[in-house]
Amino acid sequence: xxxxxxxxxxxxxxxxxxxxxxxxxxxxxxxxxxxxxxxxxxxxxxxxxxxxxxxxxxxxxxxxxxxxxxxxxxxxxxxxxxxxxxxxxxxxxxxxxxxxxxxxxxxxxxxxxxxxxxxxxxxxxxxxxxxxxxxxxxxxxxxxxxxxxxxxxxxxxxxxxxxxxxxxxxxxxxxxxxxxxxxxxxxxxxxxxxxxxxxxxxxxxxxxxxxxxxxxxxxxxxxxxxxxxxxxxxxxxxxxxxxxxxxxxxxxxxxxxxxxxxxxx
Numbered sequence: 598x599x600x601x602x603x604x605x606x607x608x609x610x611x612x613x614x615x616x617x618x619x620x621x622x623x624x625x626x627x628x629x630x631x632x633x634x635x636x637x638x639x640x641x642x643x644x645x646x647x648x649x650x651x652x653x654x655x656x657x658x659x660x661x662x663x664x665x666x667x668x669x670x671x672x673x674x675x676x677x678x679x680x681x682x683x684x685x686x687x688x689x690x691x692x693x694x695x696x697x698x699x700x701x702x703x704x705x706x707x708x709x710x711x712x713x714x715x716x717x718x719x720x721x722x723x724x725x726x727x728x729x730x731x732x733x734x735x736x737x738x739x740x741x742x743x744x745x746x747x748x749x750x751x752x753x754x755x756x757x758x759x760x761x762x763x764x765x766x767x768x769x770x771x772x773x774x775x776x777x778x779x780x781x782x783x784x785x786x787x788x789x790x791x792x793x794x795x796x797x798x799x800x801x802x803x804x805x806x807x808x809x810x811x812x813x814x815x816x817x818x819x820x821x822x823x824x825x826x827x828x829x830x831x832x833x834x835x836x837x838x839x840x841x842x843x844x845x846x847x848x849x850x851x852x853x854x855x856x857x858x859x860x861x862x
Contacts, residue, residue: 608634608635609631609634609635609636609690609839609842609843610635610636611635612635612636612637612689612690612842613636613637613638613639613681613685613686613687613688613689613690614628614631614636614637614638614639614688614689614690614691614692614842615638615639615640615641615678615681615688615690615691615692615725615729616628616631616638616639616640616641616692616694617641617642617666617668617692617693617694617695617721617725618641618642618668618694618695618696619638619639619640619641619642619648619651619663619692619694620640620642620644620647620648620650620651620663621647621650621651621794621795622792622794622795622796622831623694623744623789623792623794623831623834623835624640624642624692624694624695624744625640625651625654625655625831626831626832626834626835627692627694627744627834627835627838627839628640628651628655628661629654629655629658629835630832630835630836630838630839631690631692631839631842632655632658632659632660632661633658633659634839634842634843635659636659636689636690636842637659637660637661637685637686638655638659638660638661638662639661639662639663639664639681639684639685639688640652640655640661640662640663640664641663641664641665641666641677641681641695642663642665642666642695643665643666643667645665648663648665649663651663660685662681662684662685664677664678664680664681665677668695668717668720668721668722668724668725669713669716669717669720669721671724674721674724674725674728675728678725678728678729687732687736688728688729688732688733689733689738689739689740690739690740690741690742690842691725691726691729691739691740691741691742692742692744692838693721693722693725693726693741693742693743693744693766694744695717695721695722696717696718696721696744696746696796697713697714697717697718697796698714698756698759698796698799698800699713699714699756699758699759700755700756700759700800700803701755701758702755703755703757706757706758710758711758711761713758714758714759714761714762715758715761715762715765717762718759718762718763718765718766719762719763719765719766719769722743722766722769723769726741726769726773729741730777730782733777733781733782734777734780734781734782736781737780737781737782738781738782739777739781739782739783740782740783740841740842740846741773741782741783741784741785742784742785742786742787742838742841742842743766743767743769743770743784743785743786743787744786744787744789744834744838745763745766745767745770745786745787745788745853746759746763746788746789746790747788747789747790747855747857747860747861748760748763748764748788749763749764749766749767749786749788749853750767750788750853750855750861751861766786767786767788767853770784770785770786770851770853771851771853774850774851775851778850778851783841783846783847783849783850784850784851785841785849785850785851785852785853785854786852786853786854787834787837787838787841787853787854787856788853788854788855788856788857788861789829789834789855789856789857790822790823790828790829790855790856790857790858790860790861791819791820791822791823791828791829792828792829792830792831792834793828793829793830793831794831797819797828800815800819801815801816801819804818804819816828822860823857823858823859823860824858824859824860825858825859827858829856829857829858833856834856837854837856841854
């Protein structure tokens, strides 16, 4: 007989979550939501000023700290996780959110640009996952959520490198999910469409600069791919991520959940 209460299934109290790219945008929204659900949270990023601003925003919501981390640098990743574990204990929940998008026609995509997209979006998730998985397997519980993109599910013109990297993230998600399926650890991906973040603001600015469209026209064009004709909000992505972290979501494994208003089905 399962004596676990409903409260037990919906709380993350006693769990330590680490959110990469947690200083702003989707990562900051995820950190806030996990704190509200009782988890202790470590946010990471490359910019200490951004992380300190995030700490001020998160103040009073729960147990939160930050570590500097460049997900493309294995040594930086190893040091950051060591510091996070010393402060708050084993990482039970890993949110691989750090990401970057650069757009260019395929023939103008340099080898350096290609490698940068792979390093940030794919290798970064690989490095971080390797840091937490042994302890998760040892205790028989863990949640890994990779924040991918609808670019992991379909193609978009002028972002071949980004699409390839995010498709790689989804492939890694599915392969690892099968490896750990019987060991109490789940691995899933959340795939947002265009979301109201700095990344989208940069895309809008790029469209304006290259096409002469107004800011409003550029935003409307980007949002048009969403059947709801709007940008996804960071909190909407965060709640999807947090649900996958719940004990009650144990049967969710190897999934790619599109948070995109029906853009990808």
